[in-house]
Amino acid sequence: QVQLVESGGGLVQAGGSLRLSCVASGRAFSSYAMGWFRQAPGKEREFVATINGIGVRSMPADSVKGRFTISRDIPNNTIYLQMNSLKPEDTAVYYCAAAQWGLPTNPRLYDYWGQGTQVTVSS
Secondary structure (H helix, E strand, O other), X not given: OEEEEEEOOEEEEOOOOEEEEEEEEEOOHHHOEEEEEEXXXXXXXXXXXXXXXXXXXXXXXXXXXXXXXXXXXXXXXXXXXXXXXXXXXXXXXXXXXXXXXXXXXOHHHOOEEOOOEEEEEEO
């Protein structure tokens, strides 16, 4: 069992930056791939980025490429999402998730989810 708690969301102006954190508790954190997803009102949950236990990252979503970076601090059971050059269209609830297998981009392949943190980007 893995429990995930996100933090770091908030209100920011377009062009600004935020860093989201996700702290995991439970066993074998380093064996899970960890991902960030987001969901805007009325839209489906969308893949953002994912990273495995040895720091290998998948290609991030095209919508965030060059602006968002996922990283992982294994000793502290934490993953981060550094978000730069934020745009109003980045407004969403951001979720972290843990997957036992592979480096998936499909949210259905993730086993555990946090409660989400709201990010709002004003124009």
